[in-house]
Amino acid sequence: MTTTALTTPELIPADDTARSAMTPSAYVTAETLRAGDPREREAIHLASDDEKFIIGSWEAQPYTEFIESYPGDEYARVLAGSVTLTGDDGVAHTYSAGEAxxxxxxxxxxYRVTETLLKQFALYLA
Structure with a gap:
């Protein structure tokens, strides 16, 4: 790899181009899945050498899962669709296209995807 490749900014697509670079992924496990079939896909745009910091795009079809302990700190921006997060306190928060x-x-x-979800994310795994 050349030095230029390491320092050249790369565009992260935010439209249908984002979907064209995606491959199957498996963040949702059989143990956490409650309903639906997420048919997840992702594109990793940047990852640290130790893979503890990841920036990517992720897509999932409608599904519901229950997460006992989220694995890291995440920032996400919804590009399409919506997701509803309901914590232990019973309060539901729905995020739709354009919201983070x-x-x-x-x-x-x-974690309930209510419409096919496309999001960009930055995830830090401690």
């Missing part, structure tokens, strides 16, 4: 949200490591609750 954060999740802290250890968050516990229901």
């Amino acid at each position: 949200f954060t999740l802290r490591r250890g968050w516990r609750g229901e």
Whole structure:
């Protein structure tokens, strides 16, 4: 790899171009899945050498899962669709296209994709 490649900014697509670079992924596990079939896909745009910091795009079809302990700190911006997050306190928060949200490591609750979701994310795994 050349030095130029390491220092050249790269565009992260935010439209259908984002979907064309995606490959199957598997963040949702059989243990956490409650309903639906997420048929997840992702594109990793940048990852640290130790893979503890990841920036990517992720898409999922409608599904519901219950997460006991979120694995890292995440910032996400919804590009299309919507997701509803309901924590232990029972309060539901729905995020739709154009909105952003954060999740802290250890968050516990229901993660429900209500419309096909396309999001960009930055995730730090401690």
